[in-house]
Amino acid sequence: SAVISQKPSRDICQRGTSLTIQCQVDSQVTMMFWYRQQPGQSLTLIATANQGSEATYESGFVIDKFPISRPNLTFSTLTVSNMSPEDSSIYLCSVEGLLTGDTYNEQFFGPGTRLTVL
């Protein structure tokens, strides 16, 4: 399986500021995703991070609010912009399509970033 790290692991931010979350994978992967998980809830897909092109956003999520970068096959960032208390959540990086090993169709998750907006 893939080893996925996220930075920061948690943060407390002020309303109106922005936070960039980093996701690093120890293997090259074809697909990288960003999810949000609100307390006691299941996971909601924000967007698919595409290498070398704009991310693909799900309904209800827009690039101005959640800009995403993916410069290579092992790294991606998600920025939460102009934050409000409603953005308080856990943000999870996920990967699929490991280019090594036999887990190509399996999807793995990072440890998450716990964000609190005051």
Add this chain to the structure above:
Amino acid sequence: QKEVEQDPGPLSVPEGAIVSLNCTYSNSAFQYFMWYRQYSRKGPELLMYTYSSGNKEDGRFTAQVDKSSKYISLFIRDSQPSDSATYLCAMKGKGMDSSYKLIFGSGTRLLVRP
């Protein structure tokens, strides 16, 4: 109607019990079926991955997929207090919106009492 239905629990069992966790789904195009375990304040951990119908066993865990009934199960034998977590089913195939992405159940919270 949700594409994937899962009882949120909580499910409380004594240590050593056999646990059965289930999900139903409505989209016959789903082909890949997964179970994730999520401990409090942690990311989901992939437990079991199954392609199409059938059974898969890994230690104390058995995953079953019945595509004819659109029903998947995870069995945990000899349950331990360390199994206490939220279990999320997830599946992938061509979705109702024609996209190809992982669709999650709401998760079942399991508590194994010592």
